[in-house]
Amino acid sequence: MNFSELVKFRQSVRAYKHDKIEPEKILKCIEAARLAPSACNSQPWRFIIIDKHELKNKIAQTTANRFIPLNHFTNQAPVHIVIVNEGSNFTASLGNKIKNKKYSLYDIGIAAEHFCLQAADEGLGTCILGWFDEKKLKKLLKIPNNKRPELIITLGYPNEKLRKKKRKKIEKIISYNEY
Ligand SMILES: Cc1cc2nc3c(=O)[nH]c(=O)nc-3n(C[C@H](O)[C@H](O)[C@H](O)COP(=O)(O)O)c2cc1C
Numbered sequence: 001m002n003f004s005e006l007v008k009f010r011q012s013v014r015a016y017k018h019d020k021i022e023p024e025k026i027l028k029c030i031e032a033a034r035l036a037p038s039a040c041n042s043q044p045w046r047f048i049i050i051d052k053h054e055l056k057n058k059i060a061q062t063t064a065n066r067f068i069p070l071n072h073f074t075n076q077a078p079v080h081i082v083i084v085n086e087g088s089n090f091t092a093s094l095g096n097k098i099k100n101k102k103y104s105l106y107d108i109g110i111a112a113e114h115f116c117l118q119a120a121d122e123g124l125g126t127c128i129l130g131w132f133d134e135k136k137l138k139k140l141l142k143i144p145n146n147k148r149p150e151l152i153i154t155l156g157y158p159n160e161k162l163r164k165k166k167r168k169k170i171e172k173i174i175s176y177n178e179y
Pocket of ligand 1: 009011012013014070071127128129130131132165
């Protein structure tokens with residue numbers, strides 16, 4: 001696939017086959033994330049790979065609950081990746097304060113998408129999850145109190161067809177030379 005095809009091909013996968021994922025493919029996705037840009041090259045991320053079946057199912061449970069129809073597919077994915085915010089470096093932290101931003105969140109979002117695009121190129125499906133029980137997740141993975149898991153990515157071989165993308169029309173999202 002060339003880049004434009006890859007971008008169209010990547011979608012949030014919410015049905016997975018049980019097939020195991022080759023460890024080198026997971027590392028290739030991590031490598032793509034590692035090469036992502038970040039404010040002041042802060043690289044404020046740590047990727048926890050959860051490939052132990054029982055632990056992974058416990059992580060999946062933190063993403064769903066009985067009362068909300070969200071994330072009930074996650075236990076199908078054989079691997080979960082948790083991205084922990086390690087905090088910005090000195091210069092990016094200074095930038096955060098001066099510009100009232102949280103650059104590490106942008107950085108982690110970009111790294112997550114690098115991961116997902118590489119996964120798609122490997123024939124793997126992903127879904128980025130921002131909805132999970134942070135307290136339970138931290139406890140399960142022994143994440144220190146002062147660090148936040150920002151995103152979970154489910155990973156596995158897709159068991160669904162390519163969907164048509166639902167997106168705002170281009171005229172609605174661009175303007176030239178003024179707002
Ligand atoms: C920061 C972020 C958080 C997300 N959280 C969830 C989630 O908790 N559960 C879910 O099913 N999808 C989640 N998604 C996936 C979006 O719903 C999805 O990207 C969007 O609907 C566009 O569809 P596509 O990814 O298939 O192109 C999330 C995506 C992002 C970028």
